[in-house]
Amino acid sequence: MHSQAFRYLTAILEAGSISRAAAALEISQPSLSQYVQRLEKDVGAELFDRSTRPLSLTESGRIFYDAEKRVAQIREDCRRAVLDINGGERGRVVIGASEYREIFFLTEVLPVFRAAHPGIEIALEEGTTRELEEFVWSGKTDLSLVIAPLAQPGLESIEICEERLLLAVNEKSPLTAAAMAVCPPQLRQAEFPPFPFKLLADEPFIVVRAGQQIHDLYRSLVAQTGASPKIVLESESLNAALALAGAGLGATIVTETLARRSNAALGVKFFAIDPAVPNRLVVAAYRPARYLSKAARLLVRTMQAVAAERFQNG
Structure with missing residues (x-):
């Protein structure tokens, strides 16, 4: 009776209604409705709050659904283990x-x-x-x-x-010249010369959105240096942030992998970040x-x- 419970309940929750879930499952709506009714009778409680749109689980439904999810995971783990041994x-x-x-x-x-x-x-x-x-x-x-x-x-x-992080700045930006001016002579020919983050105070900056660790790193650098760049854009994509830096919209933080794969025509200069940040x-x-x-x-x-x-x- 319960072997399909997790699959069917998940379909109903994702679709928001029994009719749409039945269509997604390629079964008839009456069949799915009857299955849910039999399941509720077997459990002894209503699983869905039918007064809400989209349908939502009752408290009893949530407990039952979470248990069926664990059971489904155990079945899948068993299937994979058997496949590994014999398949x-x-x-x-x-x-x-x-x-x-x-x-x-x-x-x-x-x-x-x-x-x-x-x-x-x-x-x-x-x-x-x-x-x-x-x-x-x-x-x-x-x-x-x-x-x-x-x-x-x-x-x-x-x-x-491990992955190194760098600062990307438009090569024609005054910031690039300012960073090279304060760079120790012995480091000016380095592949990635140091860039003092404090030079970015009040300067335009492109950050990736919260939820990504580069965003957290940016906040940490602001706290360490006291420099507060002007955030001109929050981007979901490192690729987009780098392209915008090349267009002169602002500086941004990227990975060394992205720096090495970038097109020279972007017109970006890459720097090591000062203060030094750990590799990711x-x-x-x-x-x-x-x-x-x-x-x-x-x-x-x-x-x-x-x-x-x-x-x-x-």
Whole structure:
């Protein structure tokens, strides 16, 4: 009776009504309505508050739904464990990542993984760092590529690589000239000469939106230096922020990977940040209570290998 409960209840919650859920499930509305009624009779309580639109769970419904979600996860973990023992390299891995990491990392990883493990399917979920951690916790993803330390308690992680952060400034901006003027002579020819963050006081700045750790780093630098740049734009995308910096809209913080892959025609000068900021540690976060399948572990190893080769080759 309960084997489909989590799937059907989830469909109703996502659709907001039984009729729309039935259409999504490709079953008839009367069949789904009767299933819910039988389920409520079996449980001994109403699961949905039918006075609300969209439909919402009652308190009893929420307790039952959470229990069925755990049961569904146990069934899935069992299926994966049995598959690992008897099925060879098959299965499906859902990985969460930011748009930036999809473009600048997974585009390198997934072709390598696919060539080595053609029987394993990969699905992607996109979000901010905080959303990606929640995806893992809720079971929406098996793994999420995020930055340590993790904000979500109870998650564990596997190190993938370190990532350096830089400041991007339009090369024709007076700020670029000002930074080079105060740069020690022995560092002026460095690939990334230092840029004192305090020079950005009252200067235009582009930040990524709250929920991403680069935003938190920006706030930390403001607190450390007392400099308060004028925020001209909050962007969801590091790529967009870099392009806008190149257009002269303001300075911004980017990763070394993005700096190295940027087009010289952007007209951006990249600097090391002063005061120095620690490298970001990129990790694959997972929920230890869930079974980490062989397919997921193979994907982690491929990400580690691709990252090691990338940094070894500069």
